[in-house]
Amino acid sequence: MVEQPSDDLDLDAIFQALAHPIRRDILEQITDGSESVSELADPYDVSLAAVSKHLRVLEDAGLLDVEKDGRIRRCHLDAAPLSEAFGWLTRYRIFWEDRFDALADHLETEDQ
Numbered sequence: 243m244v245e246q247p248s249d250d251l252d253l254d255a256i257f258q259a260l261a262h263p264i265r266r267d268i269l270e271q272i273t274d275g276s277e278s279v280s281e282l283a284d285p286y287d288v289s290l291a292a293v294s295k296h297l298r299v300l301e302d303a304g305l306l307d308v309e310k311d312g313r314i315r316r317c318h319l320d321a322a323p324l325s326e327a328f329g330w331l332t333r334y335r336i337f338w339e340d341r342f343d344a345l346a347d348h349l350e351t352e353d354q
Contacts (some may be wrong), residue, residue, distance in 0.1 A: 252304070252323065252326065253326060253327060255303040256303045256305065256327045258299065258303065259302075264286060264293070268300065269305060269319060271330065272317055275318075276316045276318045277316065278295065278316055279294065279314075279315045292319060305320055305321070305323055305324070
């Protein structure tokens with residue numbers, strides 16, 4: 243069995259959390275401030291239990307903090323893990339931009 247460094251596991255959890263449109267929408271909903279679980283569930287035609295599962299995935303990825311306020315659970319965005327994902331994506335963006343620049347240079351010399 244291959245062991246992965248903990249950073250890879252965190253990155254896997256982040257991308258898994260971002261893979262579902264409801265979870266991405268939930269993150270958008272809480273960018274301006276905290277919302278209760280019922281407020282987050284309101285726009286979706288799924289059960290409250292299904293939304294709670296989505297929230298658990300976001301929380302496990304470190305993208306969501308949940309705090310209890312009496313009987314109400316309020317959700318807050320923690321965007322810090324997104325910077326890890328952004329850093330990983332940026333390395334590949336730079337790689338592909340360099341490749342495409344080299345291809346463009348090659349095609350220009352071929353045309354001459």
